Amino acid sequence: MIAKVLVLLHTSKLLFSRTFLRATLAMIFIWFTLSFGYYGLLLWFPEYFKCVNEITYNCTFGLEDSCAADIRNSAPCQVGGNVYLDSLYIAVSGVPSIILAIFLINLIGPRVLLGVSMAISALSTLLIWVVPKSEVAIVVLSCVFNALSAVGWNALDVLGTSELFPVNVRSTAFGLQAVFGRLGAITGNLAFGRLISVGQFIPILLVSALLLAGAIATIALPSPAKKKRRSNFCMRTLRVCCHKVKGRILHVN
Numbered sequence: 001m002i003a004k005v006l007v008l009l010h011t012s013k014l015l016f017s018r019t020f021l022r023a024t025l026a027m028i029f030i031w032f033t034l035s036f037g038y039y040g041l042l043l044w045f046p047e048y049f050k051c052v053n054e055i056t057y058n059c060t061f062g063l064e065d066s067c068a069a070d071i072r073n074s075a076p077c078q079v080g081g082n083v084y085l086d087s088l089y090i091a092v093s094g095v096p097s098i099i100l101a102i103f104l105i106n107l108i109g110p111r112v113l114l115g116v117s118m119a120i121s122a123l124s125t126l127l128i129w130v131v132p133k134s135e136v137a138i139v140v141l142s143c144v145f146n147a148l149s150a151v152g153w154n155a156l157d158v159l160g161t162s163e164l165f166p167v168n169v170r171s172t173a174f175g176l177q178a179v180f181g182r183l184g185a186i187t188g189n190l191a192f193g194r195l196i197s198v199g200q201f202i203p204i205l206l207v208s209a210l211l212l213a214g215a216i217a218t219i220a221l222p223s224p225a226k227k228k229r230r231s232n233f234c235m236r237t238l239r240v241c242c243h244k245v246k247g248r249i250l251h252v253n
Contacts, residue, residue: 008172011168011169011172012172012176014168014169015165015169015172015173015176020164020165020169020173022220022221022222023164023165023221023222024173024176025220026217026218026220026221027156027159027160027164027173027177027221028176028177028180029213029214029217030114030118030156030214030217030218031156031160031177031178031180031181031184032180032181032183032184032187032214033118033184033210033211033213033214033217034118034149034152034153034156034181034184034211034214035180035181035182035183035184035185035188036184036185036187036188036191036207036210037121037122037125037149037188037207037208037210037211037214038149038153038185038188039184039185039188039189040185040187040188040189040191040192040203040207041125041142041145041188041192041203041207042090042091042146043189043192044189044192044193044196044203045086045087045090045142086135086139086142089139089143090139090142090143090145090146091146093143093144093146093147094146094147094149094150096147097147097148097150097151098150098151098154100151101113101150101151101154101155102154104151105154105155105158110154110155110156110158110159110163111155111159111163111218111221111223112218113151113152113155114152114155114156114159114215114218115215115216115218115219116215117148117149117151117152117155118148118152118211118212118214118215118218119211119212119215120144120148121145121148121149121152121211122207122208122209122211122212122215123208124141124144124145124148125141125145125204125207125208125211126204126205126208127141128141128142128145128204129200129201129204129205159221160173160174160177161174164221164222188207191203191206
C-alpha cells in the first residue's frame with residue numbers, strides 16, 4: 001500500500017516537472033472548460049426550454065421585470081413542444097459525430113480537432129442566445145453543440161490516453177484531468193442553477209466564453225509525435241463512446 005502511494009506521488013510530481021508541465025496545465029484547463037459547458041448545458045437544457053417558453057421577449061434593453069432574463073430586443077417567444085423530446089433529439093445528435101470523429105482524428109489529428117470543435121461549440125452556444133427564440137432554432141443549435149462536443153470529447157480522450165503522456169505517467173495524468181473535469185461539471189451545474197433564474201443569457205455567454213478559452217488553450221498543447229493510429233484502437237473508442245451515448249439517452253428517457 002505504501003509503495004503504491006509512493007509511486008503515485010512520484011508520477012504526480014513528474015506531471016508537474018518541466019517536461020510535462022505545459023501539457024498537464026493545458027489539459028486540466030481544457031477538461032474543466034469542456035466539462036463545465038457540456039454538462040452544464042446538457043443537464044439544464046430542459047429547464048432552459050421551459051424558461052424560454054414562459055418569457056415574452058418584448059422590451060428593448062431588458063430592464064423591465066417582465067423580461068429581466070434577456071437584454072436584447074427580440075420577437076415574442078415561440079418555443080413550445082415537449083422539452084424531454086427535445087432533449088432526446090439533442091442526445092441522439094451525438095451518435096453520428098462520434099463515428100465521424102474516428103476518421104477525423106486520423107485525418108487532421110486530435111489536437112486540431114479538439115480546438116476546432118470547441119471553437120465551433122462556443123459559436124453555436126452563443127447563437128442559441130442570438131437567434132430568434134423559436135423551438136426549431138434552439139433545438140437545432142443545441143444538437144450542433146452536442147454533436148461538436150462529442151467530437152471534442154473523443155479528441156480529448158485520445159490526447160489524454162495515448163498522445164501527450166508516456167505510459168509511466170499516463171494513468172495518473174488521466175485521473176488528474178478527470179478530477180478537474182468532474183469539478184467543472186459540478187461547477188457548471190451549480191452555476192446554471194444559480195444564474196438561469198437571474199438571466200438566461202448569463203450562463204449561455206459564460207459557457208461560450210469558457211469553451212472559446214478552452215479552444216485557445218489547445219494551442220499550448222505540445223505537438224504529439226506522429227504515430228500510426230491502429231484500427232483496433234478506433235474500434236475500441238467507438239464501442240466506448242457508443243456505450244456513453246446509450247447511457248445518456250437512457251438518462252434522458
